[in-house]
Amino acid sequence: MVPLKEHRLLVINPGSTSTKIGIFDNERAVFEKTIRHDSDCLALFEQIIDQYTFRKQTILETLDHEGINISRLNAVVGRGGLLRPIEGGTYHVNETMLADLREGYAGEHASNLGGILAFEIASGLNIPALIVDPVVVDELQPVARISGIPDIERKSIFHALNQKAVARRVAAQLGRSYHDLNLIVTHMGGGITVGAHELGKVIDVNNGLHGEGPFSPERAGTVPIGELVELCFSGEYYAEELLKKLVGQGGLVGYLGTNDAVKVEEMIAGGNEQAKLIYDAMAYQVAKEIGAQSTVLGGKVDAIIITGGLAYGKEFVKKIMERVEWIADVIVQPGENELQALAEGGLRVLRGEEQAKEYGATGVLSPN
Template structure:
C-alpha cells in the first residue's frame, strides 16, 4: 500500500499564481492568488518578481494554517528551459539558472520551479518540475522543415498531453508505453501530438509555429503572404508575433476567442461564426490525419482534451471527420495542478525515477535528497 505523500504545487500565470496542497491525489487546499498588473509592473527584476510571488504564497499558506513541515516535496510548473525528454525533474543548479535566465524564452511559468526550489530548500525536501512545454522527444525526421538552418520545434501542452495519455492508457487497459495515440489539446492554442510507445515523436509548434488555427493563434499560414505582411508599412517584429499568437485564429475572424460566445452566436443562426468554427475543426482534423500517417495508420486511439473539448458541437464536428481512423476518447479540460502533484508523488512513492536536468538521465535513488 502506498504511503500518503503531501506535496505543495505552485503554478504561476501572467497575473496570478495557483497554489495547492495535495495528499496523495486528493486536494486538501487550492487557491488562485490574483496579482494586480500595477503591482507586477513595479517589480523590475526577475528576482523581485519571484521573491514577491514566493512571499505571497507563504503568507497565503500561513493564513490558512497549513503546516509546511508536513510536506514531502514541492513541485512547480516548468518553464521555458532547454529541450528535454518527458518526466519529473529534480531542480538542480543548472535548471534553476535556466529558469531565471529564460533559456528558451520567458513565461511566468518559469517562476514556478524557482519558487518550488526556494521553499523546498528551506524545508530540506525535494523540489521538482514536471513535463514543461519544451519537452522534446521528436524523431530526427520530424525536425526537418524544408529549409536548411530552420528546424521544427517541439513546443506543446506536454503536461496535459502526458497526463491525459496515462488516463487513456488506463481506459484502454494497456501500458502507455505499448500504445500509439494521437492526442489533441484544444485550448487557446492547439497542439496535436503523435505518441508512439511512450514518446511524442512528432507535434506541431502550438505557439508561433504551425498546425491548425485556434481561438487566438494563426497556425500554419501561406509563407509568401506572411513575408509580405512582415514587410508591410508599420509592421514590427512584436506586432507580427502578436498577430500570430494572441490576435490570430478565431479572434481575427470573429473578434473573440471565447468558445461559449461563439457557440451562442452559432445557436442564434450566425452563419459566419458557424463557418469559422467549422473551419477550425476542419484544420484540426487535417492535422490528426497527418499524425495518423506518421503512425502508418496504426492508431490505438485519438484523444481530445483541453478546454474546447467541453464543446459537444466541436466534438461532433471532429468525430464526423475522424472516427474512421480510430476510437475517440474525450477528456475535457486540463488539471495542471493534479498532473504536477502526480508527477512528484510518483517519484517520492518510488513509482517513477526522477530525471537529471538537462541530460534526461535517471537520477540514482540516493541522490533524491533535499532541495540542496
C-alpha cells in the same frame, strides 16, 4: 496489505494571469486554489521572471491564511518552463535549470516561474524541488525535426504535462500501459497541440507556441509563409506587433475579437455567419492535424484523445469527430488537470517508481 506512505506535496502552476496551487496527500487534493493576479499589479514588473518574489509571497500568504503548515511538506513540484529540449519525466530543479529559467534561455513564459518557485520554497524546508513534463519535452523522431529550410529546425513545444497525464489516465482506463499504446492526443485550450504518442514517446507534435498546426482561440497556427514574409517587410508593423498578431491576437481573437469559445457559440446561436465559418474552420484544422498525426503513426492508432477547455464544446467536438472517427475510437476528456498531473509526477519519484532526471546544459534528449 502495507498501507501506502502518506506524502504531502505542494504543486504550483503559474499562468500568465494566475497562479494555481494545490496541496496533495498522495493523489488526493486537500486544497486547490487559483490565485488571480490583477493585470495592473503584474504590469509593475518589467519581465515575467521579476514576478517570482511577489508570487512566492502570495503563495505563502494563501497557505498561511488557510492554516496549512508547510513544514509538513515532502516536496514542492512546479510546472516546468521554456528550458532546453528534454525528454519527458520528472526533473530535480538544479542550478543549471535555475540559471536557464532565470535567464529565459528559450524565451519568456509564465511557466518559467514554476521551477524557480518550487526551488525557493523547497530549499527553505530542505525537501526536493521538482518539475514535471515541461512545455519543451522533446521526443521528436529525427525526420520530424526537418522543417524544409536548413536554417530552421522544427521544435517540440506543446502541452506536454496535460497530454501525457491524460494519455496515462486513458491507458489505465483501457487496462493497458501508456508505453504499449499508440495515441493521438489533442489538447485544445488557448493554444492547440496535437501529438503522436508512439509507445509512450511524442514522436511528432505541432509547435503550439511558435506558429504551427491549427489556429486556436488566441494563436494563428500555420499561415501562408509568402504572405507572412511580405507582411514582415510591409513597413506597417514592428516585430513585436506581428508576433502578437500570431500569438495572443491570432485565431478566434483575430477574426472574432474574443478568445472565449462559449461567446463564439452564442454568436453562432444568434445567427452570426462569420462566427460559424471561423469556428467550423478551427474544427476543420484540428481534424486535419489529427489526420496528419495518424500518418505519423502509420495508421496504427489505438485511440484519439480530445482534451482541454474547448473539449467542453459538444458541437465543436462533434465537428472534429465527424472527420476523424474512421481513424480510431475518439475519447473525450474535457478540461485539464495539470495540478493533479504535477502531483502524480512528484509522487512517482517520491515512491521510487521513477527516478528524478538531472537537467544538464545540453538538455537530455531521448535516444530515438
